[in-house]
Amino acid sequence: MRRTAVLVLGRRQPLAQDVLEAVQALHGAGAEVTVVTHDPVAVDGVPVIVVGTTTTAARPTGPKAIRLARLAWRTLLRRTPGAVLARAVGRSADSRGALDAADVVVAADSDAIETVWRHARRRPGPVVVTGVPAGVRALRGPGTGSR
Amino acid sequence: MSRQPHLLYVAWAFPPCRAAGVYRALATVNAFHDAGWRVTVLTTTREAFEQYTGIDPSLEGLVRPGVEVRRLPFSWPAQDTDIRTYGALRVLLPPVWRRLRLWRDKATFPEAGYGPWRGPLVAAARQVHRDGPVDLVVATANPHVTFEAAHALYTDDRVPYVLDYRDAWALDVFSGRRLHGARGREARIESRVQRDAREMWFVNEPIRRWHAEQRPQLTGRMHVVANGWDPDVLDGAAAPPPRRSGTGIRFGYLGTVTPKVPLDELLEGWRTARGSGLVPTGSTLSIAGYLGYFATPRPEMQEAIARAHDVGVRYVGPVAKADVSTFYAGLDVLVLALGRGRYVTSGKVFEYAATGRPVVSVHDPGNAASEVLRGHPLWYPVSGLDAAEVAGALGAAAAAAATRDAGAHEAALAFAEPLSRARQLEPRIAALRGALEQREGVA
Numbered sequence: 001m002r003r004t005a006v007l008v009l010g011r012r013q014p015l016a017q018d019v020l021e022a023v024q025a026l027h028g029a030g031a032e033v034t035v036v037t038h039d040p041v042a043v044d045g046v047p048v049i050v051v052g053t054t055t056t057a058a059r060p061t062g063p064k065a066i067r068l069a070r071l072a073w074r075t076l077l078r079r080t081p082g083a084v085l086a087r088a089v090g091r092s093a094d095s096r097g098a099l100d101a102a103d104v105v106v107a108a109d110s111d112a113i114e115t116v117w118r119h120a121r122r123r124p125g126p127v128v129v130t131g132v133p134a135g136v137r138a139l140r141g142p143g144t145g146s147r
Numbered sequence: 148m149s150r151q152p153h154l155l156y157v158a159w160a161f162p163p164c165r166a167a168g169v170y171r172a173l174a175t176v177n178a179f180h181d182a183g184w185r186v187t188v189l190t191t192t193r194e195a196f197e198q199y200t201g202i203d204p205s206l207e208g209l210v211r212p213g214v215e216v217r218r219l220p221f222s223w224p225a226q227d228t229d230i231r232t233y234g235a236l237r238v239l240l241p242p243v244w245r246r247l248r249l250w251r252d253k254a255t256f257p258e259a260g261y262g263p264w265r266g267p268l269v270a271a272a273r274q275v276h277r278d279g280p281v282d283l284v285v286a287t288a289n290p291h292v293t294f295e296a297a298h299a300l301y302t303d304d305r306v307p308y309v310l311d312y313r314d315a316w317a318l319d320v321f322s323g324r325r326l327h328g329a330r331g332r333e334a335r336i337e338s339r340v341q342r343d344a345r346e347m348w349f350v351n352e353p354i355r356r357w358h359a360e361q362r363p364q365l366t367g368r369m370h371v372v373a374n375g376w377d378p379d380v381l382d383g384a385a386a387p388p389p390r391r392s393g394t395g396i397r398f399g400y401l402g403t404v405t406p407k408v409p410l411d412e413l414l415e416g417w418r419t420a421r422g423s424g425l426v427p428t429g430s431t432l433s434i435a436g437y438l439g440y441f442a443t444p445r446p447e448m449q450e451a452i453a454r455a456h457d458v459g460v461r462y463v464g465p466v467a468k469a470d471v472s473t474f475y476a477g478l479d480v481l482v483l484a485l486g487r488g489r490y491v492t493s494g495k496v497f498e499y500a501a502t503g504r505p506v507v508s509v510h511d512p513g514n515a516a517s518e519v520l521r522g523h524p525l526w527y528p529v530s531g532l533d534a535a536e537v538a539g540a541l542g543a544a545a546a547a548a549a550t551r552d553a554g555a556h557e558a559a560l561a562f563a564e565p566l567s568r569a570r571q572l573e574p575r576i577a578a579l580r581g582a583l584e585q586r587e588g589v590a
Binding site (some may be wrong): 015017110116126137 | 201446
């Protein structure tokens with residue numbers, strides 16, 4: 001029986017080629033893959049759940065002190081990309097359903113970690129990892145999917 | 148010396164670890180074993196390599212039977228991929244967590260990630276010495292925490308030791324600058340372990356000279372032990388490439404693509420060469436190896452390679468050591484892309500030379516690898532890293548590959564003969580054995 005994996009993309013405007021490679025790697029390890037992303041991405045033959053489209057985030061500019069202050073402010077107000085994605089996923093019934101059904105949940109990048117971490121606190125069963133290679137290892141290793 | 152001498156070899160990276168430094172460790176251990184030594188290796192677990200660096204299972208079969216390998220647990224929280232182990236601080240305030248983690252790592256030994264390994268490593272070295280007296284310790288770095296195990300046995304029992312620098316601790320081999328202050332904690336520890344070392348090995352003369360300038364009183368103990376190439380790995384790769392029906396030339400790069408490798412410059416030069424016809428239509432550039440130091444590939448590198456797909460560039464992924472020979476055999480020209488710096492060599496440069504194929508050097512001309520290849524009859528270096536210059540070198544190598552000059556191929560193989568790994572290690576092993584016998588005689 002094929003296992004299920006959810007790939008969570010935290011990165012804004014992900015490249016379709018990258019996502020396709022990641023999906024193929026997980027698929028090659030024996031998983032049916034669903035992608036959860038904040039920004040739309042077109043990947044043929046793979047269910048993609050889009051939880052919200054962002055306006056392009058302006059690249060941080062200015063002196064280091066100002067940038068650090070802005071980061072601290074965003075962190076305090078929970079407006080970091082990771083926090084925004086986690087909230088959006090929490091509001092999306094489709095993405096919650098996909099995550100609940102997954103044997104392995106993979107955070108594709110650092111901005112996806114908070115989403116996957118919050119899911120892990122809610123559901124003790126699935127393997128939750130960061131990075132596609134770790135996801136592939138989890139799928140190939142024993143004991144995956146003890147939901 | 149009447150009994151078999153006992154070597155303790157200390158290395159974080161050892162088979163099946165796939166990290167670049169593992170080949171030197173493997174070759175050193177096998178060379179000591181072949182020279183009649185009893186060899187015990189202290190390293191970390193297979194699970195640690197699986198999780199943090201990736202593994203090459205084919206390497207395990209290359210360790211000589213009879214070599215005892217003791218594996219110590221190692222955890223590297225900063226590289227941990229299991230999100231369930233993450234605390235709230237790490238997830239919600241990652242920069243703060245990273246700072247605190249670094250501080251904890253360096254509490255016992257000033258090396259990020261590896262510092263906490265100091266205690267278990269020293270204890271294990273002492274255990275090995277209790278189980279069977281050690282006559283010599285070779286500790287290879289990085290990580291430099293391995294030096295502590297060697298120094299502990301010296302302090303306890305005056306066991307002589309060798310510091311094997313695959314890189315450098317105080318010197319940034321890319322920029323040539325000092326990495327930490329001359330009176331800092333790292334410098335004090337390095338000064339102590341160097342002072343008591345029997346020998347120090349460096350991979351090239353520029354790095355040895357730099358260290359000799361720092362401590363002139365120790366110059367006599369500092370030696371170059373270059374990486375060299377391994378005949379059992381390259382079996383079959385030295386045959387000339389088979390004749391093919393198409394016009395395209397098969398270029399290839401094999402090695403870890405670190406952030407220092409001029410990947411963008413190489414791809415830009417390749418695109419120019421293909422566009423201008425310097426490299427024939429249908430030619431391909433295969434990039435093999437890990438993208439980055441760790442098991443997780445660096446996304447920006449994946450993207451850069453994917454963007455050049457339209458001009459025949461493809462990423463073939465890591466190549467197991469057992470398959471290296473096959474990979475080379477399927478290529479016409481090898482591309483040596485290295486980071487900038489006069490202290491930078493690589494292990495690959497020796498392998499490349501030993502294939503007898505044209506080699507295109509896409510790196511700073513002042514790089515130490517240039518000294519290895521100077522005089523190679525099929526060497527095509529660049530004088531700068533702009534696209535036109537890289538394209539020109541690729542074109543010249545393509546022309547050489549197309550002529551298929553058997554004489555040049557033979558000359559290239561002859562050039563590589565003195566660069567074999569055995570020729571680098573044998574003199575030092577003999578010298579160390581001689582010193583041990585002299586010591587026993589005196590005792």
